[in-house]
Amino acid sequence: MGDKMLSEEIKNIAESSLIDAIGFTDASEFSNYMLKQSKRRDPKLTLPQAKSIIIFGIYIGGITMPEWDDPWYGRTSRLYLSGFFLDVVKPLKPIAEYLIGMGYKAQICDGSIDGGSILPLKIAAVRAGLGWQGKHSLLISKKYGTFLTLGGIITDTELEHTGEREPNRCHKCTECQKVCPVDALHDPYILNREKCMSNLLAEESLPQEVVAAMENRIGDCEICQNTCPWNRRHLENPLNTKMTNFLQNKINKFRETFYLQNLCKLSEIDYKAVFGSLNTGIPYHIFKRNIDLALENAKRV
Ligand code: B12
Numbered sequence: 001m002g003d004k005m006l007s008e009e010i011k012n013i014a015e016s017s018l019i020d021a022i023g024f025t026d027a028s029e030f031s032n033y034m035l036k037q038s039k040r041r042d043p044k045l046t047l048p049q050a051k052s053i054i055i056f057g058i059y060i061g062g063i064t065m066p067e068w069d070d071p072w073y074g075r076t077s078r079l080y081l082s083g084f085f086l087d088v089v090k091p092l093k094p095i096a097e098y099l100i101g102m103g104y105k106a107q108i109c110d111g112s113i114d115g116g117s118i119l120p121l122k123i124a125a126v127r128a129g130l131g132w133q134g135k136h137s138l139l140i141s142k143k144y145g146t147f148l149t150l151g152g153i154i155t156d157t158e159l160e161h162t163g164e165r166e167p168n169r170c171h172k173c174t175e176c177q178k179v180c181p182v183d184a185l186h187d188p189y190i191l192n193r194e195k196c197m198s199n200l201l202a203e204e205s206l207p208q209e210v211v212a213a214m215e216n217r218i219g220d221c222e223i224c225q226n227t228c229p230w231n232r233r234h235l236e237n238p239l240n241t242k243m244t245n246f247l248q249n250k251i252n253k254f255r256e257t258f259y260l261q262n263l264c265k266l267s268e269i270d271y272k273a274v275f276g277s278l279n280t281g282i283p284y285h286i287f288k289r290n291i292d293l294a295l296e297n298a299k300r301v
């Protein structure tokens with residue numbers, strides 16, 4: 001049994017931090033995590049006294065650029081535009097601070113600044129009852145589809161666990177596997193990182209088949225998410241959440257910048273100044289390469 005009042009207070013703070021979904025689970029090892037050498041495998045490798053994990057979901061379904069289908073426009077993803085690519089820290093901070101103020105320990109995940117990537121967030125979210133892992137490997141929530149960016153806190157306090165696991169609702173569907181242009185989802189539920197464009201568009205070497213498949217993408221790919229039936233309503237009519245509105249207003253100022261002919265003029269200093277807040281971790285020379293290739297692809301359309 002965990003502390004019910006503390007769990008309720010955390011939920012209240014989460015709501016005022018514009019967090020959309022929250023779940024509590026135990027801090028035992030994730031024995032099915034494939035990266036056995038990673039500290040994400042066991043919360044106690046980060047916090048030896050860990051007792052609970054809090055998992056948070058922030059809806060980003062409404063964050064898009066209307067021009068994405070234009071081949072002369074640089075396409076990215078909702079995660080990229082949200083600025084949560086490496087860093088979901090900000091909305092989680094008041095909760096960590098509250099726990100620390102109460103005399104507990106609290107470590108945030110995912111943060112490029114604080115604590116780092118210390119949890120396998122998808123499987124932790126499944127354990128906390130936020131949804132199930134789809135065949136594209138992402139967490140699907142009945143309410144939010146895959147458009148929840150995830151964050152977590154490892155703490156040494158005993159919290160009331162939400163635990164009820166969602167059943168897998170992919171059933172016979174294999175749409176994401178069929179639509180991936182680079183066969184990165186050959187085996188259901190397992191993403192082949194070596195093939196996935198979201199990874200390769202941030203890497204030095206880009207295989208020829210990816211150059212054609214990337215079309216106007218300059219970072220990230222959402223093809224498997226865009227075909228998932230659990231996202232259909234969010235693509236057609238996204239939920240009107242405060243965080244989505246806040247982030248969409250923030251990124252609207254980039255709308256002109258994302259035209260390929262504008263992007264290719266950005267110097268390294270401009271790139272850091274303009275895209276620094278999006279925190280994508282893509283180095284300037286790779287960003288430039290992606291723009292050059294996207295421009296070549298646009299000429300062929
Ligand atoms: C590294 C990383 C990447 C890497 C590599 C991913 C990988 N699979 O290795 C790259 C750059 C490719 C990547 C891409 C993307 N990522 Co990413 N990524 C991460 C990160 C930092 C770690 C993920 C990880 O642990 N990978 C290691 C492998 C082993 O884990 P895995 O893919 O979860 O593999 C599991 C399955 O194979 C599963 N499994 C194996 N067999 C079976 C069988 C069954 C039946 C089941 C159910 C499962 C299962 O168990 C494995 C766990 O051991 C997390 C943040 C975090 N701290 O968790 C974000 C995270 C997972 N990414 C996220 C997102 C959104 C993306 C992108 C959609 C971004 C984009 N728009 O381009 C793409 C996703 C493409 C896709 N189809 O998954 C979100 C997911 C949100 C959600 N709703 O699920 C996260 C949680 C970031 C965040 N803060 O929100 N990502």
Ligand code: SF4
Binds near residue numbers: 136222
């Ligand atoms: S993000 Fe793109 S490349 Fe990666 S698995 Fe999904 S569809 Fe395939």
Ligand code: SF4
Binds near residue numbers: 136169176227
């Ligand atoms: S597209 Fe179909 S198989 Fe893939 S995750 Fe969504 S529901 Fe599951």
